Amino acid sequence: AVTPPQIKRNVASEITSVGKAIYEARWDDKHTTTQQIGSMSTRSQSEANGEQDKNTKDTEMIKSKRDQMRDNMQDYIFTRYFNYVKNYDKVLEKNFPKAMQLYRVFFDGVKDFFGDMKRFLKIARIANDAPQGIRALNRQELELYMQMPRDMWKVAPALIGCSLPMVGYAFFPLVFWYPRIFLTSHFWTGQQRNDFQSHFMKRRLQCNKPVFRCLQAKLKSLKTHHKHDEFQSILGQLGSGTHPTAEALIAVKDIFAEGPYSLLGMSRKHIKCLVKLHGLPNSLFKRHRLHEHAFLVHYMDLAIMREGGVHNLRTDAMRYCCYLRGLNPDNLSREEMIEWLRNWVKVSTSIQGEHITLFLHLPILLAYNHPRNWKTIYCKKTD
Template sequence: MLRLCKHAVFMYGRWTNFTLRIFSTSCYSTSPARLGILKRVTEKYERVLEQRFPRFYVLYHTLMRGFQLLFEDVKEIRRIRRNICRNSIHYRQLPYREMERLILFRRDMIKAIPLAVISLPPFGICLVFILMCLFPRQLLFQHFWSPQQQRKFQMISHLKRSEHQAQILRNIASTAPHVSNWSQRTLLQNLCAKVQSGAHPDVSELHAVREVFSGPLLRMQSLKPSHLRSLGSQTPRIVWLPSFLVRRRLTKEALDLLYLDSALNCLGLKQLTDEEMRRACDFRGLYSSHLSSSQCREWLHQWLQFSSQVNKSEISLLLHSITVLTLNYPESQSK
């Protein structure tokens, strides 16, 4: 995975250090005085860009910051991987923050693969920059988005996710009448009716129907391709892949989430900053931009209460709960 971002980091190094290399080659010295001069020249150049070409300056500043953040991520991921090799452990045994960073980095790199491939041929980098400007949401990730783009793209993702959540709930409701156990069938129908009416369910109501999601109707191996693709829309997923690959990748992501929740339980919610808490909610499918910190903390506490009792054989329940526990939160609390 680290190899995929070498080209991007190389681009960052060439772009940001070009003037420095020329300066050091001609003068054979990078003394503090000369570095100070270089810094002032760079700042003046950026001011000219900001005044005369404000749109280009926003793009320039966003890309520079994106490559800088990516470079920092690469260094941190290399440190984490060295620790994994040195201690002979699986990445799911890492502490919460390190495991989360590794999982998010892998997601970002998978999304960046098309750009990395396109930029390999000669002059491909020109095409990359054009595509980055035309399709930032599809081809780039958060490091390369401006604050305005982050808010806009998060809203778009939330709206697209909401469209599929209704379909997931309909799939569950259509399966409920076929459950052979009468009590489980009644509980599942009541749960679907409650969520469809706009109410937020309790964690205990989900645990009460856990047998259905590990049974022959709603376990991962039994889900239809259309149902799988609806579930895949809840996480960053390439849903046009063959269904067996979608099933495999969803299973892996669900297990990653299960171990991540376990690590978060060990760390404790009180140790998270507001930014970390919102990122944790977004990672679990909750759109947190319009929520207060207390609402995010309350929902995350409910989620951990639920996931701490989910077994590896019940990952279908975990994936469906991303919809059930986020669809009506927190609007239903005011009803």
């Protein structure tokens, strides 16, 4: 039998509708399940991420604490090490006091020595470039200009020996064992300066009598000189324990211009005694040394007058001026030093170049019988 087309069409439509409904129902269930599973997995992942972030934060916190502790420990160790190095000289001074004292004296001495050496080079440049030469220098510059070359020659072996490898370890103690021989006043302590100055002063003053005997021995050869009697009277005063006045010495200055009292006329023994009397180094050119020394001290006297006179000097400078000119300044009052230096400067500024040997004999003519010099020579201890 033939099925009517209308029925076929309705059945197919129903089947199609039912299938569509079933399909849609299944799709919705599947989609809902997928969404639920997705949401569950998202929550699980977020929870896992949260726990991971929490663990990461805890780890970073622990790590930061460790870094902070490490930094604090490094700062502490560095601070302690820095303070230890900074105060290491105190540690050495506590454990090795004598060695550190020698080190400080040597270090300060080298610093002072090189400071004076730079000043000397500057002064020498001024003396060479100035139209007036060394006359353009003041008293302090002249003193350094005269003393520094001697100090450089004296201390050179010590500085060179201490800087040599291996040799320096043995030479350094030797230098400080004999500081008076190898070192200069830059490296001496205050007590050493006083002791060594007294030693050098006594050694110089021990030449007073030989120089005085040389003056007496040559007096007979000057009988024809018009100043013979006056100078004989001056030597008589020295022999009797007194000193001539500055005016009396200026009056007989011509007797030193020529003859046996001139620089070229004096005997070798006389020259040698004068070199020792003025504390000059022993060398082949003794007459040249004496000539140079006399003019330098003479220019110092002129500088003193330019700077206002003897009374304007400081006490320590005044003591050094007396020491340089042959008078022991120990226990002398300021007034006594001023009086003696004024007589010296008065004679020094009244003579010319041809009277240079009168200047060289002023330590005898003005200080031979001074009580301080006699006590220095003949007493074991000065008062």
